[in-house]
Structure formats: C-alpha cells, structure tokens
Amino acid sequence: MATRSEPNNVLHGTLAGIQIEPATSRECRAIAEVHVESWQHAYKGLIPDQYLASLSVPEREAMWLRMQEQQPSHLLIARDAGQVVGFVAFGASRDSGAPEDQGEIWAIYVKPAFWSAGVGRLLCLAALQQLDVEGYGAVSLWVIVGNQRAIRFYEHAGFVLAPASRKQFELGGAMLEEVRYVKAHAS
Secondary structure (H helix, E strand, O other): OOOOOOOOOEEOOEEOOEEEEEOOHHHHHHHHHHHHHHHHHHOEOOEOHHHHHOOOHHHHHHHHHHHHHHOHHHEEEEEEOOEEEEEEEEEEOOOOOOOOOEEEEEEEEEOHHHOOOOHHHHHHHHHHHHHHHOOOOEEEEEEEOOOHHHHHHHHHOOOEEOOOOOEEEEEOOEEEEEEEEEEOOOO
16 A cells, blocks of 8 residues: 555555545635646746746636636646645637537646646546546647647647647747647547
C-alpha cells in the first residue's frame, strides 16, 4: 500500500493522498492561485512576461466563483493533504458549430510542484468520465501552439490534433495561436 511519503504511487486508479472532488465557492481563491501560478510557469516564453506578472488572483477568483455558481458539477479540484493542487473545468463545447454531443475541457491546471506526478491525469480522467455520463461522445480542448508539455499530456491522454483548427488571438500584446485537440470518445 502507498504511503503519504510516496505521492507518485498509483493506488486503485487514484494517486495515494490525492482526492478529486467538486469545487465549492470556498475553494475558488485556491483555484485562482493555482491558475495564476501555473500560467506564470507554463506560459513563460510563450506569453509576454509583463502580462504574466500582471495576472490577478482576485480577478481569477471572481471568474471561478461565477463558474462555480453557474455549473458547480463542472469544476473539480484535486487536493493533497487538504490543499488544492489542481483543477479542471469542463462542459459542452463552446466551439461554433460543434455537435451537441461534443464536450470540452475548458481549463486544466496543476500547481507546478505537482507537474508530472499524475494529478493532471486524474483530473482529466474525472472530467472525461463526467462528460461520458452526461452523454458527450467526443471531447475537445484548445492548447497554445508551443506549449509542448501540454501537447504531450493531451496526446498521451488520447487527444489528437484536429485538422484545420488553428486560430489566432492577441494576449498581452503578443499574437498567439492555438489548436484544437479532440478525443473521439469521452470515456
């Protein structure tokens, strides 16, 4: 049996010590902190440093409070020793013209100290299982071009690059490009 000192050991489909559960409004501050910290690490070199430094935990907290109030079952957190170390937000695809049975992972972030420890995998699996239960046959997500860590993660989870899915947007004074990945079956 895994012990607390072995956080990377998998135990019956979950990581020892990691709990995945629906978020409540009480966790939105911690979700915002994970969101800002993970952006500042994951997007360094992709998004201008000035923009990353300007990210506001209170603004993100307000955003996640709205999300949690509107769709509480679509915002899950990962806890380790009582602390929020990651989250995933998901639901119906927001893409114009997407089939009604296509879900989407809107956001998935893990504290950098927990990267490559399996927390993101647990969050992704929990979201995919919930989307499957809700009847979504396929699941999509968007990733910024150049975010190789995320691309490897999604490809390992069974997502494939959707042809002709590139879109550009401006963020922090930089033009960025993102691409859509799709997993044919939610489960």
